[in-house]
Amino acid sequence: MTYCLAISVDDGLVFASDSRTNAGVDYVATYSKMSRFVFDDNRVLVILTSGSLATSQAVLNAIKRDLDDPETEFDISKGKYLHEVARYIGKLSQDEQRTHGEAFEKSNGSNESSFILGGQIKGQPCEIYLVYPQGNFISSSVETPYLQIGESKYGKPILDRVISADISLSDAARCAVISLDSTMRSNVSVGPPIELSLHKRDMFQSPEHLVLRATSDDFQSIQVQWNYGIKSAFNQLPKLDWDKYNR
């Protein structure tokens, strides 16, 4: 499994991903699910992947192949709008799935992948898109300023409580860490290290990037402090008045 998310706030974008992949419980491995592309002074793109590792890798290979090919019709350095790049990723994904489609139908398996594409093209706002396995896509909204792929449910309550467009990038990043930590505690197929990237609005340079390993002090201190904070908050809750309600 996988859990990746992107958060869009006024100051920019935050991306976060776990690093565990598994083909059955007896084949677990560690892969980065975050790819960053910077086209100097023009555009910053981050791509997060979930689903079939083979399809995800094939799409990223095709993205790089097209970037290397001076004759290509479209690549991720082209297009005036980010949704054109989202459409292109959806098409690459569908092409790859179709190549092996018959084989997967026969084996009743799935080679579907989902993608989050986020970033900024000069002159355009910061945006994030979720590209579905079928190739279509959605963007976030002011009311729902985040997108998730993979194992999304365990980590959603904290996002719904904390994330709004006006929080800082640094707070959004810490919230992403908590969301990932909650997911990792409940689903062993989501695991460290956590990768974080942070794109500041209108800064067309490489996004800030951070890797939190299970053993890293910062990650451990956030985990310990959060666990303590949750328990304190719980202990301060009003008691239920059982007698009042008894009937």
Next chain:
Amino acid sequence: MTYCLAISVDDGLVFASDSRTNAGVDYVATYSKMSRFVFDDNRVLVILTSGSLATSQAVLNAIKRDLDDPETEFDISKGKYLHEVARYIGKLSQDEQRTHGEAFEKSNGSNESSFILGGQIKGQPCEIYLVYPQGNFISSSVETPYLQIGESKYGKPILDRVISADISLSDAARCAVISLDSTMRSNVSVGPPIELSLHKRDMFQSPEHLVLRATSDDFQSIQVQWNYGIKSAFNQLPKLDWDKYNR
């Protein structure tokens, strides 16, 4: 959808359920999903239901029919062990599903239901069981002292952080409320009122029972206080040292 859970601690058992049912988003209704049975000075049973409302109601009707029938081979007042009652509920559920099985196969629908059965039979420990739609069942364990049915993921992280066998019944009940509240915020098909029942170990009387409506002061003050506590805990988290990790 539905979200019900049962928690087993040293002092007894806590049961919690939401009350929303829906047959499509255009038919939403409110039903209790919690049934309590007390057989004086001998056994206390609580049954929580999720899945097809028709199947759940049919199973409860069959339970009551058998209780009324002096000639019945088995009913929930019989059996020395709680797992015998769990097996009986699984059989009633399977019988009911089979009755309409062909019709549901034709319409590609599902009439599956899941049940949580908990309680205590005199001379036996307090126990909780999850009865699957297939009729088989599992009990909780010391390491995992709770069971969930329905929309279980959003409300699981708080259980994993707070619940252990040595917490009080009252704390377990408040944790159940938080778990339900987190789920209701993220999935509109889980909704109030919240029903809570509390069985004290070796007390063979009607379990304490409490209904928290959306408008009830106690419920609202827990919601407000929890939201405040979560945000305080979040604001006290250590900052991530971006510079240290940059590369």
